[in-house]
Every structure is written in structure tokens, then in C-alpha cells.
Amino acid sequence: MSQHNIISMQDEQRLFTPFPSKTAGTHIRSLEEYKRQYTRSMEDNEGFWAERANELLDWFSPFTTVLEADMDTPDIRWFTGGTLNVAHNCLDRHLELGRKDKTALIWQGEPEGDVITYTYEQLYEEVCKFANVLKKYGVGKGDRVALYMPMIPELTIAMLACVRIGAVHSIVFAGFSALSLQSRVVDCEAKILVTADAVLRSGRVIPLKSNADDALTACPSVEHVVVVDRAGTAEQGNLEWKEERDIWWHQAMQQSDIKAFCECEPMESEDPLFILYTSGSTGKPKGVVHTTGGYLTYAAHTSQWVFDIQESDVYWCTADIGWITGHSYIVYGPLALGATTVMFEGVPSFPSPDRFWNIVEKFGVTIFYTAPTVIRALMREGLEWTQRHDLSSLRVLGTVGEPINPEAWIWYYENIGKNKTPIVDTWWQTETGGIMIAALPFATPLKPGSATLPLPGIDARIVRPDGSDAEPNEGGHLIIRKPWPGMLRGVFGDPERYKSTYFERFPGMYESGDGARVDNDGYFWIMGRLDDVINVSGHRMGTAEIESALVAHPTVAEAAVVGMPHPIKGESIYAYVTLKADEEETEELRAQLRTWVRKEIGPIATPEVLQFAEELPKTRSGKIMRRILRKIASGSTGDFGDTSTLADPSVITELVEGRTELT
Numbered sequence: 001m002s003q004h005n006i007i008s009m010q011d012e013q014r015l016f017t018p019f020p021s022k023t024a025g026t027h028i029r030s031l032e033e034y035k036r037q038y039t040r041s042m043e044d045n046e047g048f049w050a051e052r053a054n055e056l057l058d059w060f061s062p063f064t065t066v067l068e069a070d071m072d073t074p075d076i077r078w079f080t081g082g083t084l085n086v087a088h089n090c091l092d093r094h095l096e097l098g099r100k101d102k103t104a105l106i107w108q109g110e111p112e113g114d115v116i117t118y119t120y121e122q123l124y125e126e127v128c129k130f131a132n133v134l135k136k137y138g139v140g141k142g143d144r145v146a147l148y149m150p151m152i153p154e155l156t157i158a159m160l161a162c163v164r165i166g167a168v169h170s171i172v173f174a175g176f177s178a179l180s181l182q183s184r185v186v187d188c189e190a191k192i193l194v195t196a197d198a199v200l201r202s203g204r205v206i207p208l209k210s211n212a213d214d215a216l217t218a219c220p221s222v223e224h225v226v227v228v229d230r231a232g233t234a235e236q237g238n239l240e241w242k243e244e245r246d247i248w249w250h251q252a253m254q255q256s257d258i259k260a261f262c263e264c265e266p267m268e269s270e271d272p273l274f275i276l277y278t279s280g281s282t283g284k285p286k287g288v289v290h291t292t293g294g295y296l297t298y299a300a301h302t303s304q305w306v307f308d309i310q311e312s313d314v315y316w317c318t319a320d321i322g323w324i325t326g327h328s329y330i331v332y333g334p335l336a337l338g339a340t341t342v343m344f345e346g347v348p349s350f351p352s353p354d355r356f357w358n359i360v361e362k363f364g365v366t367i368f369y370t371a372p373t374v375i376r377a378l379m380r381e382g383l384e385w386t387q388r389h390d391l392s393s394l395r396v397l398g399t400v401g402e403p404i405n406p407e408a409w410i411w412y413y414e415n416i417g418k419n420k421t422p423i424v425d426t427w428w429q430t431e432t433g434g435i436m437i438a439a440l441p442f443a444t445p446l447k448p449g450s451a452t453l454p455l456p457g458i459d460a461r462i463v464r465p466d467g468s469d470a471e472p473n474e475g476g477h478l479i480i481r482k483p484w485p486g487m488l489r490g491v492f493g494d495p496e497r498y499k500s501t502y503f504e505r506f507p508g509m510y511e512s513g514d515g516a517r518v519d520n521d522g523y524f525w526i527m528g529r530l531d532d533v534i535n536v537s538g539h540r541m542g543t544a545e546i547e548s549a550l551v552a553h554p555t556v557a558e559a560a561v562v563g564m565p566h567p568i569k570g571e572s573i574y575a576y577v578t579l580k581a582d583e584e585e586t587e588e589l590r591a592q593l594r595t596w597v598r599k600e601i602g603p604i605a606t607p608e609v610l611q612f613a614e615e616l617p618k619t620r621s622g623k624i625m626r627r628i629l630r631k632i633a634s635g636s637t638g639d640f641g642d643t644s645t646l647a648d649p650s651v652i653t654e655l656v657e658g659r660t661e662l663t
């Protein structure tokens, strides 16, 4: 199939029949088998999940009830009566299952020579030690621990140490600003913050602890900060240090009372496991809460069926652990299965655009999971970079985070998978805990650009705004009808928001916030967010968050932020800003405002375009008409639909003219 033969997603007709699995352990080997499992999971939902939970996990005491669910309240409980520990499932049990000397984690640092591998036993010991450090500094069951760290092994160790003692981790992506960190730490009242002196990125050393210090000026709950020495600052001795509060990781781990053994805390299935903040359409980010038994069952189940992870695989997910993809598919899913998981500190383009392919070759990666934005960026670099490396170890490819355009899909299929490797396009969310809609690699015929079919156990549907079922090919709201073990159990500290965001609009269903259609073959085509959330390079950004950062600037009177199509990032941020009466619209101020947002939220929130606007298009009742702003941002100069409710229609002309002057 030629790369030039690109057709739009709406008319995409190509179908790729599945390759037979060469691996004896593959669970689902045909479309018929998938259908059988799917039907069974719908007819005997609880039986299906009980079987998976028992097959995949080691329970200290068995669960007595599979599911208690009320999707209206909402109140969802899986596997109650059961007790377990996630660290036990990801580490201890493997030592007894003959995986003591098996590589659990391969860490590739940004400098080529920085590689550390941990066997299951070594990882277990490090986790036990850090669990003891946490205990020593007063962390106990139910306490929150914030992790603000680069992609270094200590992050994985800290996560597993938390869950070992029943502490709840809340990871904040290291690219977020001090203020973003602060609001998350304050919201979850973390007792300890674990961070590093710096982040190594594209050959540069970017301070990290200084951000943490700034954040902690207003985080009264934090008693201690544990700092990993990533950039050699400990020896240089030039880091700001608070003697009472700050502790070096390496020193803490070497203390004589820190033993390499720590009992696992038995946890109830519904005890909280972690909190992860994600952007919503309104207000501040919400702390999505996941719990122990259901989440781990789901992470392990999906890792096993969607990636077909087997004993001999070398599995690599390129996400950052600061996002849900890294939680479920670098750490918890693969380690629960006893797999070898790769963790990479750097970026795809440094020192050259073949970094990923270099790593695939170097470690013989067999399963590779990345984001469409990465594929699009690497496509641009040309084939010389992929051709330099032996990619023949690969047997399953995956994507996540945003719709993949058929052009990028075909490039991935031809040049990375060499026309013999299935691609699983996986649709899911922070809230779903794990993959919901995706191909099973050796069973599902593939259509480029479609996430294909819901996994067994997942009752995904498209509904109209009134909640009735949409017809095939009719776009609508993507909802889930039956509960599933990986679903979120709350928004930390805000039960009202939990209910109103996900369970109110369509009673008895989980509302994803995404739009999609299902074609005549039952394949799902995700169309993107229906709410005011922008997906920039697969990262969710709330427009409201960016707007409130902008209006916090002393020169800004009003701001409206929308998404605009971007060839590599999928979407990028377009901000319209109205200045206060006596402020002047200068290039300098434009640059200042972009830097301001970067500082307030983080580099990923920086507006790609910032247009000064005398006025924003508003209805007579004062509501901003974002539909119009989105059209202008995407380059439309006419056909704005019904504008009769606008208070002042001439605003549109001015905005369109303002756009043409953009550089």
C-alpha cells in the first residue's frame, strides 16, 4: 500500500486481516474467539471478571462479592471482601514463580551509556528499602505521597514502595510548573514529596527541586522532601537545602536501619491505590482516584490481551509515568504479569531522530507502544533514520492518546512494523484506568484510524444527546454502560464533581466526554473531545485552566482559549486575549503572556498562537461563542453558521482580520 495513497478518515475503507500468532501463549487467537469472549462477558459479566481477577492476581484473602454497583449515586465496588497488595503482585510473587533473576526493569537514561537493569529480586529489594524510608519518615496506610520526578528508576521504586505500605501516590508530571505542583499537593494533602535535583532533557540540565521549593512555600501538609541526585548536585553542594525538611534519597537508603525487607500491607480491594490529576472542562484539575483490586486486575488483563505480553517479551511503552499511560503500561500492568519493561528518560529526537529505533535494536524490544504525535514527528525526519536499525524483534505495535490519522498509521505499519506487525490503536482515559477499545493483535482485522472494537467486558455505545442509541455511522457521545474493574472511583475530595462530570448527563452510564461513531462493522472511530478540553500531543489541557492563567496576568481583561488543528501535535492551543483598557498590544507583551502561561502551568500549556482581540464574540447573554473562535483558529474566513444570537456580529470580521496578521 502506497504511502501517497492517503484518504480521509471518513472514507477509510482499508482492512488488514490479522496475522496468526506465532506465540503459543497468545490468549485470543481469532475474531471468533474474541466474539465468544465478548458475548460471554456481556451475558455473565461478573463471572467473566471474577475469573480474570483470580487468574491474574494473587489475593491474600479471596473476594466474596464480585460487584456492587450503582451507576447513579455513583457507588462502584469490585471484589469486596478480598485483600491483596499491588507490590506483592508486581514483585514478591514473581520471586517464587521463578522470576527472581529475570529482568524486571531496563532503564535507559538520556545519556546513551546510562543503563541500569533491575532483576525482580533487585527491584524488590530497592522497593522494600524505600518503603522503610517512607515509614521512617512517618508515612502510613492511607497517607498521600507526591512524586514529582523525571523518568528515572527511583520513580518506579517510589510508586511500588508507596503501594507496598498502603500509601497513596499522586504523581505530578515533571514538566508541570511549581504552581501546578502546588495546587495538586495542596489538594491531596501530601505528607512527603519525592523529587530530584534536576531533569536531563535534550542534553540540558533543567532544575527540578527549585520548582518543588517554590511550590512548597504554601504546602503545609508536606513534612519532608526526598531528593534523588540525578545531575550530581549532591557532590557540588550548590542546591538550596532545608536541613529539617530535605533528605537525599541515596543517604536515606544507606542508613543502617533501612532493611531490604518490608512486609506488604494487606489492602482491601477498594482501598485507594493512587490519585492522578487530569484536566477537565471546568475549574482546576481533578484528582482521579483509582483503587486496588479493580485497577490492578484491569491493568494486568488489558496488558495481557491487548499487548499479548509473554514471558520472553521485552516490552516498551514510551509514555512518561506522570501520565496514566505510564502508570498502567510501564509499571503496573507489565510488572503484574512478570514482564520485562523498558523505561526511557529521554526524548525521541535527541541526540538524533533515531533514538527510539536505536533503543528497540539495543534491547531487542518486541512490543512497542507510543503516541501518534511521536509517529508524525518521526515521519517527517525521513526513512534514513528507521533504516539504520534492525527492528525485526518487534511483534506488536501500539498507539494511544489521540486519534491516529491513516497516513501516520500506514507509515508506522510499513516502516516500523515492516508490513508484518499488528498495530493496536488503544482508546482509553485517565478515568478508565486501562484500555477500553482496541484491537487484539492476532484476532482483530485492522482499519487504519479506528480503535476497532470494545474489549471483552466493555459495554461501549454511542448515544445521542437525549441518551438514545445512535444509528451506525451517526456521531454521538461515547459512553460505557456496564461498570468495569478499572474505572475511577472518585474525584479526590469532590464527590459532587465525580457525579456531575461522569454520571449525571446520561443516567446509569459513564460519560467519557469523547465523540465517536460506530461503522457498519461495529468499529469505533473516535472523533475527539466534546467538552472544552484540548488534546495537545496526546496530553489533556483544559481551556478553562489556560484562560484562568491568562486572566491572572495584570494586563489581561479577558481570555478565551480553543484548540486548532496542528500537523504534528494533533491539536495546539490558540488563545484570544483582550487587554485591559490602557494596555498596549505589543509583540513584547504577546511573548510575555506566552511565557507567563508556561510558568503558571507548564510548557505543554504554552499557546501556539496568541491573538489580541478588541472583543470576543458573545451572545446577548454574555456567553462566549467558542464555536466561532474554533473556526477562526482553524483558518476559516467565512461560513460561521448561525450568528444571529451574537450581540455584535462585526466582532467576527475583526477577529478574522486579526488572524491573517499572525506570524
Ligand code: WTA
Pocket: 278, 323, 324, 325, 399, 400, 401, 402, 403, 404, 425, 426, 427, 428, 429, 430, 431, 451, 512, 513, 514, 526, 528, 529, 535, 538, 539, 540
Ligand atoms: C484521547 C490517555 C483517539 C481521548 C490514555 C480521551 C484517544 C483522552 C485515544 C484521554 C485513541 C486517548 N484514539 N483518542 N486511541 N486515546 N484518546 O486521560 O480524547 O490523558 O478522552 O488518557 O485522550 O486522555 P488521558
